[in-house]
Amino acid sequence: MRTRPLKVALLGCGVVGSEVARIMTTHADDLAARIGAPVELAGVAVRRPSKVREGIDPALITTDATALVQRGDIDVVIEVIGGIEPARALITTAFENGASVVSANKALLAEDGAALHAAAEKYGRDLYYEAAVAGAIPLVRPLRESLAGDKVNRVLGIVNGTTNFILDKMDTSGAGYSEALDEATALGYAEADPTADVEGFDAAAKAAILAGIAFHTRVRIGDVHREGITEVTAADIASARRMGCTVKLLAICERAADGASVTARVHPAMIPLSHPLASVREAYNAVFIEADAAGQLMFYGPGAGGSPTASAVLGDLVAVCRNKLGEATGPGESAYTRLPVSPMGEVVTRYHISLDVADKPGVLAQVATVFAEQGVSIDTVRQQGKDGEASLVVVTHRAPDAALSGTVEALRKLDTVRGVASIMRVEGE
Ligand code: HSE
Numbered sequence: 001m002r003t004r005p006l007k008v009a010l011l012g013c014g015v016v017g018s019e020v021a022r023i024m025t026t027h028a029d030d031l032a033a034r035i036g037a038p039v040e041l042a043g044v045a046v047r048r049p050s051k052v053r054e055g056i057d058p059a060l061i062t063t064d065a066t067a068l069v070q071r072g073d074i075d076v077v078i079e080v081i082g083g084i085e086p087a088r089a090l091i092t093t094a095f096e097n098g099a100s101v102v103s104a105n106k107a108l109l110a111e112d113g114a115a116l117h118a119a120a121e122k123y124g125r126d127l128y129y130e131a132a133v134a135g136a137i138p139l140v141r142p143l144r145e146s147l148a149g150d151k152v153n154r155v156l157g158i159v160n161g162t163t164n165f166i167l168d169k170m171d172t173s174g175a176g177y178s179e180a181l182d183e184a185t186a187l188g189y190a191e192a193d194p195t196a197d198v199e200g201f202d203a204a205a206k207a208a209i210l211a212g213i214a215f216h217t218r219v220r221i222g223d224v225h226r227e228g229i230t231e232v233t234a235a236d237i238a239s240a241r242r243m244g245c246t247v248k249l250l251a252i253c254e255r256a257a258d259g260a261s262v263t264a265r266v267h268p269a270m271i272p273l274s275h276p277l278a279s280v281r282e283a284y285n286a287v288f289i290e291a292d293a294a295g296q297l298m299f300y301g302p303g304a305g306g307s308p309t310a311s312a313v314l315g316d317l318v319a320v321c322r323n324k325l326g327e328a329t330g331p332g333e334s335a336y337t338r339l340p341v342s343p344m345g346e347v348v349t350r351y352h353i354s355l356d357v358a359d360k361p362g363v364l365a366q367v368a369t370v371f372a373e374q375g376v377s378i379d380t381v382r383q384q385g386k387d388g389e390a391s392l393v394v395v396t397h398r399a400p401d402a403a404l405s406g407t408v409e410a411l412r413k414l415d416t417v418r419g420v421a422s423i424m425r426v427e428g429e
Pocket of ligand 1: 159162
């Protein structure tokens, strides 16, 4: 074993960074044996240097992250700061100064992954980011390496723990969205500002990363159709139950049937209770991958939190250090298919539509005509009438999303339709 240590700079020492530092210390011998050389924490860049950080030598703490990555003797930079800047500039500077990078930064990779990969390639460094998608769950490496010989057609998953906790709570207790969010906040699942999670931005960034790797093309967060869970009501969840379904925030990345394009979307959807994703409870994540030769694979586990995310970071650290010692680099960006990302309107899906209508002759025929005019075939209709009003629940067959949303728009214009109580896509059948 080489005795000269590989030097690691840690950028960020919050929930994830402090766990990375702890595991690097407590597992130092095992890490050295697995890598073939010891790894040494050479510096830790933080915003608040006065904070007590147990187990970290105060002499390693600095507020000057740029100087740390410019030192020239750093082998690997671990970036767990998050956000676009200064993370992007620091990663690029790290590459220029001889370091490979392990990052957990989903927002940056989903926004500017191509430029970061190009910089890594230019300087002959590694860029690894297993921790950017679904915490401890191995997804990036299975897609980049284990499935590199297969053809992935679909990635479908729950990639945000906060929203899964909220929807699970609504499902099990009958709570409304606000009540369930309050509980998620009190238990530390939701952040003080939950926007990134509940509006689907976090899941959309992960979907962009997964779609890009799965289909060997470039997908940015702006290409991902995004709807959050803030409009999901207790009535939607009850309606799903009546259909034998539950509601989940899904990230769905698909290759078109003709293979000429891909789609990536994040939105709440009803899935049958018999689907394996329906049993993913609390803040857990799970992802299905469907590939030509492999068939269906499911990955399940904790998608957030300090230790699970640090596990993914440490796995990347070992891989990157091994590459360094072997004077090699791991897989870079694979975007050779250059497949375009189609808009949401072209996605083929099913809708569950709940309408409040007048209960009088001809209303059902009127409603059915709107569906027919938009070329949308109805699968089931359930009507419950009371005092001249009725609630009508229509579930469609598969149709392009544009036709389905056109149908809803036309239904809203009917005098006999008092209101559209809920619209939700149905997936996973
Ligand atoms: N906030 C995310 C979640 C974890 O709730 O799953 C980090 O991506």
